[in-house]
Each structure stands twice: as C-alpha cells, then as structure tokens.
Amino acid sequence: MHRRKFLGLLGSAGVGTIAASTAQAAGGKQFEGYPDSFSVLFDSTECIGCRKCEQACNEVNNLDEPEKPFDDKTVLEKKRRTTSDAYTVVNKYEVPGKSEPVYRKIQCNHCMEPACASACFVGAFRKTEMGAVTYDPSVCVGCRYCMIACPFHIPAYEYDKVIEPRVMKCTMCYETRLIKGELPACVEACPKEALLFGKREQLLRLARRKLQTYPESYVQHIYGEEEMGGTNWLYISGTSFENLGMNTDLGNTPAPQYTSGALKLVPGVVALWPLLLGGIYAVSRRKDKIAEQERQESVEQAVAETKEQAKKELEEFKEKAERDKKKEVEKAAQKAREEAQAERKDEEGGSDE
Amino acid sequence: MSDQETGKGRSSLGPFHIITGLILLFGVFLTVYRFTQGLGPMTNLSHEYPWGLWIGFDLLCGVALAAGGFVTTAACYIFGLKKYHIAVRPAVLTAMLGYLLVVIALTYDVGRPWRLPYPFVVQSGTTSVLFEVALCVMIYLLTLIAEYSQVAFEWLRMSVARSMVMKVILFLTVLGVILSTMHQSSLGALYLIAPSKMHPLWYSAYIPVYFFVSSIVAGLSMVIVEMSLARRFMRRKMDEAHERGYEDVVLGFGKAAAFVLAGYVSLKVLGLAVENDWGYLVTGFGGLFLIELLGFFALPAYVFAVAARERRVGLVKWTALWAVLGIVLNRINVSLIAYNWNLSVGEHYFPGWMEFGLTIFIVTLGLVLYRYCVTRMPVLYEHPEYTDTH
Numbered sequence: 001m002h003r004r005k006f007l008g009l010l011g012s013a014g015v016g017t018i019a020a021s022t023a024q025a026a027g028g029k030q031f032e033g034y035p036d037s038f039s040v041l042f043d044s045t046e047c048i049g050c051r052k053c054e055q056a057c058n059e060v061n062n063l064d065e066p067e068k069p070f071d072d073k074t075v076l077e078k079k080r081r082t083t084s085d086a087y088t089v090v091n092k093y094e095v096p097g098k099s100e101p102v103y104r105k106i107q108c109n110h111c112m113e114p115a116c117a118s119a120c121f122v123g124a125f126r127k128t129e130m131g132a133v134t135y136d137p138s139v140c141v142g143c144r145y146c147m148i149a150c151p152f153h154i155p156a157y158e159y160d161k162v163i164e165p166r167v168m169k170c171t172m173c174y175e176t177r178l179i180k181g182e183l184p185a186c187v188e189a190c191p192k193e194a195l196l197f198g199k200r201e202q203l204l205r206l207a208r209r210k211l212q213t214y215p216e217s218y219v220q221h222i223y224g225e226e227e228m229g230g231t232n233w234l235y236i237s238g239t240s241f242e243n244l245g246m247n248t249d250l251g252n253t254p255a256p257q258y259t260s261g262a263l264k265l266v267p268g269v270v271a272l273w274p275l276l277l278g279g280i281y282a283v284s285r286r287k288d289k290i291a292e293q294e295r296q297e298s299v300e301q302a303v304a305e306t307k308e309q310a311k312k313e314l315e316e317f318k319e320k321a322e323r324d325k326k327k328e329v330e331k332a333a334q335k336a337r338e339e340a341q342a343e344r345k346d347e348e349g350g351s352d353e
Numbered sequence: 354m355s356d357q358e359t360g361k362g363r364s365s366l367g368p369f370h371i372i373t374g375l376i377l378l379f380g381v382f383l384t385v386y387r388f389t390q391g392l393g394p395m396t397n398l399s400h401e402y403p404w405g406l407w408i409g410f411d412l413l414c415g416v417a418l419a420a421g422g423f424v425t426t427a428a429c430y431i432f433g434l435k436k437y438h439i440a441v442r443p444a445v446l447t448a449m450l451g452y453l454l455v456v457i458a459l460t461y462d463v464g465r466p467w468r469l470p471y472p473f474v475v476q477s478g479t480t481s482v483l484f485e486v487a488l489c490v491m492i493y494l495l496t497l498i499a500e501y502s503q504v505a506f507e508w509l510r511m512s513v514a515r516s517m518v519m520k521v522i523l524f525l526t527v528l529g530v531i532l533s534t535m536h537q538s539s540l541g542a543l544y545l546i547a548p549s550k551m552h553p554l555w556y557s558a559y560i561p562v563y564f565f566v567s568s569i570v571a572g573l574s575m576v577i578v579e580m581s582l583a584r585r586f587m588r589r590k591m592d593e594a595h596e597r598g599y600e601d602v603v604l605g606f607g608k609a610a611a612f613v614l615a616g617y618v619s620l621k622v623l624g625l626a627v628e629n630d631w632g633y634l635v636t637g638f639g640g641l642f643l644i645e646l647l648g649f650f651a652l653p654a655y656v657f658a659v660a661a662r663e664r665r666v667g668l669v670k671w672t673a674l675w676a677v678l679g680i681v682l683n684r685i686n687v688s689l690i691a692y693n694w695n696l697s698v699g700e701h702y703f704p705g706w707m708e709f710g711l712t713i714f715i716v717t718l719g720l721v722l723y724r725y726c727v728t729r730m731p732v733l734y735e736h737p738e739y740t741d742t743h
Contacts (some may be wrong), residue, residue, distance in 0.1 A: 119546055121472045121484035139476050142464020144403035145483045148692075149546045150566060156400040157464070159393035165464040250549050259482050262542040262561050266485060273531045277431050281523070284433030307358060 029256070033112035037131030038178070039200035039230055040187055041207055042105055045217060046194035046245060049076055049090055049103035056189035057107075060176050079245065082106060084156040087170040088186055095239045102237070104244040105186070105195070108133060108154045108170035110232035115269040116169075119149035124167075130179070131200065131232040132172035140167060151228055151250055172232075183207045200232055205350030207236050212221060229254025373721050380714030383707060387461050401693060402702035409688035410712055411458035413540055414681050415451055416490070417564075420572030422448025422497055422580070423533040426526045428609075430554055437605065438698040439598040441731045442504055443583060444576050447723065452490060454719050461711060482542045489536035493529060500525050507739050508730040515739065537712050538565040544687060554633050554642045555691035559624045566617045567650075569614045571680040572623065573610040577673035592734035600666055607669035608661035610676060614654035621646055645686060649679025 050333045055070035057063075068075050076092040088107035095102050110133045117125035122139045125146065142165055147155045158165040173184040182188070187195040196203060204225060211218045223235035227250050235241070240250050387395055398405050425444035429437045460466035468475075468649065473491070478484050499518060506515035518525075541564030548556055578603060584591065625631060633639050653676045660668035689702060727733060 020459045082401060105535055115546055118480045119478075119483065121478040121481040121487055122468075123478040139468070139471055140465070141468045143462075143472055143483065144464075145481070145543070147400065147403035148543070148550075151547065151549045153401065157398075157403060159396075159398060160391055161464075162389060162391040163465075165391065247549055255546055256480060258545045258548060259542060260480075261558070262539065262545055263480070263482065263485065265561075269534050270531060273534060277427070277527050277530060281433070284431070285615050288433055 031113055033200065033230055034129045034131065037129060037200050038231045039131060039198065039203045039234055040184065041196040041203040041234045043194050044102055044104055046192045047103040047105065048192060049092055050191060051090055052189040052191060053105060053186035054086065054088055054090060056185040060173060060185040061087060082154055082156055084158045084168040087168065091245065093244050095243045102239055102244060110153050110172055111228055112230040112232065113254035113256050114147035115149040115151060118256035119145045128174060132174035132178060134171050134174050135167060137166045149255060151255065169267060203234055207234060210236060226252040340353065373717050376714055376717040379710065383711050383714060397702055397705040401696060401700055402687050404688060405702055406704035406708045406712055407458055407462040409685050411715055412455055413684040413688055414453040416540060417568045417571040417680050417684060418575045418677065419448040419451025420533060420537060420568040421576040424569055424572035425576055427530050428521055430526045436598060436601045438596050440576055440580060440602045443579055443580045445497060445500050446726055447579050448733055449641045450719050450722050452497060453492040454715050456494065458715050482539050486536050486539045489532045493532040493536065496525055496529050496532065504730050504732060507736040534565060537568040538562065540564055550693055552638050552691035552694040554638055555628050555687050557624045557628055562620060566613065566620060567680055567683060568611055570617060570676055573606045574606050574673040574676040578669060578677060581670045583733060587733060590727055590733045594735065595733050603666050603669050604661050604664060607657050611654050611657035613659060614650055614657065618646065618651045618654060645682050650684055655677060
C-alpha cells in the first residue's frame with residue numbers, strides 16, 4: 001500500500017469515529033430518567049436536625065442500635081457520613097452570617113444513571129422504574145468498586161462481617177415500603193416539611209415555585225436536578241450548597257458516560273491489533289526470508305568466485321609449469337646443441353691438426 | 354550466594370529457605386486471620402477508602418510489572434527479534450506467576466472470593482470497566498499458562514503435548530497482546546468513573562493510554578531486573594546461550610525502554626496541555642507530580658538512552674530498577690494519593706501492618722514459586738532433548 005493512501009485511510013477512520021460520536025449525541029437517545037419515578041425533595045430551610053429520620057431509617061432496616069440514642073444532639077457536633085449501620089445521617093453546619101445552624105440530611109441520592117450500577121461487574125445494583133436504586137446482596141462479590149465510583153461517598157461496607165459482607169446504602173425503602181405504596185420511612189417520620197415525597201416532575205415544579213415565591217430565602221438552584229445527570233433526591237437550600245458540605249463541582253455528565261468511551265475502544269483493539277500485529281509479523285518474516293536469501297546468494301556467489309579463482313590459479317600454474325617445462329626442455333636442447341656444437345668443433349679441430 | 358547454592362542442592366537449608374519459610378509461615382497466620390476475622394480488624398480500609406494497598410500495589414503494580422510476558426513474546430515472535438528468544442521463557446514464567454499472585458491477592462481483598470466467577474456465570478455487568486479487567490485477566494492468565502506449558506511439557510517429557518502448544522504459540526502471543534492492551538489500559542480506566550474524587554493532575558481522559566504505555570516500560574524494565582537477578586542467583590542454571598545473549602537483552606531492552614519512556618513523558622505533557630492543568634503544578638500535589646514525571650520517568654529515559662548507547666550494562670540494570678520504582682510510585686499515586694485527595698486531614702488512609710505483611714507474603718510466594726520452576730524446568734537453559742527451534 002502506498003504510504004499516502006494508508007495515511008488517508010487513517011485520516012478517514014479518525015473522521016469516522018468523530019462523526020459517530022456526534023451522531024450519537026445528536027441522536028436524542030439521552031436517558032431522561034423514568035418518567036413517573038418518585039423523588040424526595042429536601043428543604044434545608046425546614047430541617048431542624050431532630051434526627052427522627054435517622055431513627056426511622058434504623059428501625060425499618062433493622063440496623064444495629066447506635067451508641068448514643070437518636071435524641072442525643074451532641075452527635076451533630078461531628079461531621080458524619082453514611083455507614084453500614086446508618087443509611088442516612090444528618091449533619092449540622094454553621095453558616096457565616098447566620099445565627100442559626102443549618103442541617104443537611106445525607107443518604108443515597110438515587111442517581112438517574114447511577115455510578116454504582118454502571119461500575120458493578122455483577123450488576124448487583126438496579127435503577128428501578130420507581131426511582132430507587134436497589135442492591136442485590138445475593139450476587140455481590142464484595143469488590144467495592146461501587147464505593148470508588150459513587151460521587152456522593154454513599155455506599156458503605158460491612159468490613160466486620162467475615163462470611164457475608166454486604167454493601168449497605170439507602171434503597172428509598174423500595175422493598176420494605178415503596179412497593180407497598182408507603183412513603184419512605186424517613187419522609188414519614190419528618191415532623192416538618194423538610195422531606196417531601198412525590199413524582200420527580202412534580203417535585204421539581206414545586207421546588208421551582210418555592211425558589212420563585214421566596215427568592216430571598218433560597219439559593220436559586222435545585223441540587224440534583226442536573227448534577228451527575230440528575231438524581232431522584234433533590235435539594236433546595238437557603239445557603240450555598242458548599243456551606244452544606246455538598247460538592248458543587250460534579251458537573252452534569254452521568255457517571256456511565258465517563259467510562260463508556262474507553263469501553264467503546266475495546267472492539268477496535270480486538271479487531272485492529274491482530275491486523276497490525278499480523279502485518280508486522282509478515283513483514284519481519286519476509287525480511288528474514290529476504291535476508292536469508294541474500295545470505296545464501298552471497299554464499300553461493302562467494303563459493304563460485306572461489307572456485308573460479310582456484311580454477312584460474314590452477315590454470316595459471318599449469319601454464320607456468322608448462323612454460324617452465326618448455327623452458328627447461330629448450331634449455332636442455334640448447335645445452336645439448338651447444339655441447340654438440342662444441343664437440344663438433346673439437347672434432348673438426350682434431351681433424352685439422 | 355550462588356556459590357553456596359551450587360554446593361549442596363536442595364537438601365541444605367540456606368538463608369533463603371529460612372527467611373522465606375518464616376514469611377510463608379506468617380502468611381499462613383495472616384490467611385487464617387483474614388478468613389476468620391474479616392477485613393475490618395485486619396486492614397485500615399474504610400468507607401472512604403474501599404481500595405487500599407492490596408489493590409494499589411498487589412493488583413495495579415502486580416499486573417503492570419507482569420507486562421514483561423506480552424512485551425517479550427511480541428518482540429520475539431511477532432517482531433522477529435530472535436536475539437531476545439532467551440528472555441521469553443523467564444519473562445513468561447514471571448508474568449504467569451505475577452498474574453497468579455494478583456488473583457491470589459484478590460481472594461484476600463474481595464469480600465466473597467468464592468463468588469469471583471459470578472460475573473461470568475451468574476450475572477454480567479458489562480457496563481463495568483472492572484468486568485473487562487476481570488475477563489481479560491482471567492483469559493490472559495489461561496493464555497500465559499498455555500504459553501508456559503511448553504516448558505512444563507519439556508520437563509515432563511510430553512513431546513506430543515509440547516509440539517501442539519508450539520503450533521499455536523503465535524496465536525497465543527497475539528492473543529496475549531490484545532488482552533494485555535485491554536486490561537492494562539482498563540486498570541487506569543477504572544478511575545475514569547470518579548472524576549470528582551481524583552486529583553486533576555492524575556485524572557485524565559488519557560489515563561488508559563498512560564497505563565498501557567507505562568506498562569510496556571514496566572515490562573521491559575522488569576525483564577532486565579529479573580534477568581539480572583537470575584544471573585546473580587541462578588547462574589548455575591543458565592546455559593551458554595543465556596550467558597552469551599544476556600547483554601544483548603539488557604542493552605536492547607534498555608534502549609527500547611528509553612524510547613517508550615520518552616513517548617510516555619511526551620504523552621503526559623500533551624495531556625497536561627490538552628486538559629490545561631498547568632496551574633496545579635505549583636501546588637504541593639504538583640510537586641509530587643513533577644517528582645514522579647521528571648524524577649522517575651524523564652530522567653530514567655535519558656539515563657537508559659545514554660547507558661544503552663555507551664553499552665554500560667550495569668547502568669542499564671540500575672536504571673531498570675529505577676523505572677520499576679517509578680511505575681510503583683505512579684500506581685500508588687493514582688490509587689491512594691490522587692484518589693480522595695480532597696478529603697480533610699485525618700480521613701486519609703495508610704495501610705495497616707497486616708496489609709503490608711500480606712503483600713510481603715504474596716511477593717515471597719512469587720519468589721519461591723519462581724525458584725521452584727527455574728531450578729527444575731528448562732527456563733534458563735534449553736532442554737537437551739528439545740533443542741529444535743521454538
């Protein structure tokens with residue numbers, strides 16, 4: 001193949017891949033979440049940090065009793081995260097410029113396109129049509145890649161269990177309550193209107209209305225509407241979300257998209273490597289073959305040359321020998337002639353005397 | 354050490370046997386502890402750090418440093434560089450043991466190791482990068498076992514089986530390159546899913562490429578290190594061809610490593626430029642990043658080049674060790690330093706002593722298995738009955 005033609009092909013291959021990715025982006029196949037999925041809207045301006053939600057969660061999921069009782073507010077002095085014994089925790093935040101602390105409830109955000117589900121190599125996580133992200137311990141291997149993947153630091157692991165450790169996280173009470181038509185335990189337990197349950201679309205409308213009606217009370221952002229491609233747990237707040245310890249740099253790309261590009265290259269590797277390596281192999285074989293041929297040819301040539309040389313030398317030697325012989329013979333003949341002449345002279349002289 | 358080993362043979366108890374014996378015994382204790390007490394008491398793993406030393410070192414470094422297998426077989430069988438033939442068997446052996454140990458280490462790390470085949474037989478999560486890694490590592494380990502089996506068959510004098518393996522060796526080599534390309538790069542791609550948790554200097558859309566290219570460096574350097582160690586401690590098992598070809602391998606691989614390292618450094622700089630991460634270079638993490646990139650990749654590239662050009666075998670060997678340390682530093686930086694970099698002080702992870710203990714046990718197990726194979730099987734020498742082309 002000509003080099004230019006090859007480069008041209010490479011170039012068109014590149015264009016092809018670019019075209020493919022834009023075509024997909026323009027194809028309108030983006031997952032918008034299940035249309036009728038349920039959501040919870042958390043309003044930090046309503047939360048009083050009573051930890052009733054924590055207690056309800058603990059009871060409905062049969063989790064271990066905590067060291068300090070749920071009405072003990074000193075627990076709030078330390079920043080906590082979800083653990084295998086607590087699927088939800090409430091943290092207290094002192095906000096500059098505000099006399100009252102602000103509270104935030106932490107639990108699984110039930111991403112519309114969950115990182116954990118995408119990362120799990122046995123498919124133990126499932127995004128249900130109701131919106132909850134559930135976990136199936138009967139297939140879990142315990143690799144904990146879901147915990148690496150989760151952008152919200154939610155899944156926890158039963159490190160102390162030897163035989164059957166599980167990944168633990170909020171399931172929106174999917175099996176215990178949701179499918180029976182009941183509210184998630186935390187929502188039901190909330191004495192204020194900090195937690196509201198409903199269809200995601202409805203709650204988004206409600207949240208927007210709140211932001212519009214009381215613009216001075218709320219930051220104009222619904223956390224979870226777009227973050228990581230959107231979550232089923234939504235947040236509105238009277239102070240910036242950074243002040244509530246929430247990551248506002250997550251971007252709006254759903255987690256699975258971060259790895260899909262790399263995974264898409266796999267068929268390319270499988271298809272192209274054998275071609276490329278086969279080509280290299282063929283070239284190196286051919287090079288060896290040609291080198292071998294050339295070596296043989298040069299050996300043959302050398303042998304032929306040597307033979308020729310030897311022949312020539314032999315002939316020369318023969319010739320020389322013949323010449324020498326001839327010379328010798330001639331010399332002898334000459335000598336004989338001279339001797340004969342001398343003899344004749346002697347004889348003639350003798351006869352003269 | 355080689356002198357005293359040549360003397361007696363297997364029955365004598367040298368310092369090697371005593372030290373490794375003690376470590377293996379300790380490993381038995383750790384094993385019992387792991388499977389009776391669980392990960393909690395044994396490790397410093399937490400909900401924030403689900404992956405610790407065993408993933409950062411045993412898995413990430415283990416797989417990278419076992420890349421010598423596919424690099425050497427490709428050089429010899431595909432690129433037709435016959436002078437590296439003597440390096441093929443030691444490289445395949447160490448690669449096979451490397452992957453075997455990775456799998457063994459994983460059985461300690463995952464919660465329910467007996468379910469490791471589940472992704473293939475019960476339910477597959479094909480959107481997971483880890484699924485690809487697991488599948489490739491599994492098939493590649495089988496490929497390496499097949500590649501190595503010719504050595505074992507020679508040892509067992511099973512000529513028919515051996516010649517059958519010989520017939521498919523090219524296929525196995527190509528398969529090995531494909532699988533290695535995929536899982537070496539995918540080990541980096543594992544971290545793609547967590548951009549918010551990774552430091553921007555180490556998080557890059559190109560991280561799969563970085564991991565793959567640096568694995569070639571790791572493979573080349575490890576073959577040099579292994580061959581040097583074998584020559585130092587296993588010389589009595591080496592035949593004429595190995596003795597003669599040793600310098601060619603060291604110098605040739607050193608030269609190749611210089612090129613690949615230079616390519617890697619260029620890639621990293623391009624990555625910095627494309628993702629515009631220059632600003633981070635003046636931070637503390639930037640300092641660490643520069644130490645890694647300049648001190649453990651750019652500088653070894655230069656020294657490799659000089660040493661190979663001036664045919665300084667000793668310098669190539671030490672540079673190879675240096676490059677290996679660079680790979681280890683990079684993998685640890687990605688998995689334990691750059692990951693969760695933004696957590697507050699006190700939440701960070703440092704491995705517990707039993708985690709170090711198990712890692713030492715796994716490495717020792719590898720050494721013992723290597724020694725077992727090399728002293729019995731025709732790895733560093735040609736079997737007198739099978740001296741035909743292979």
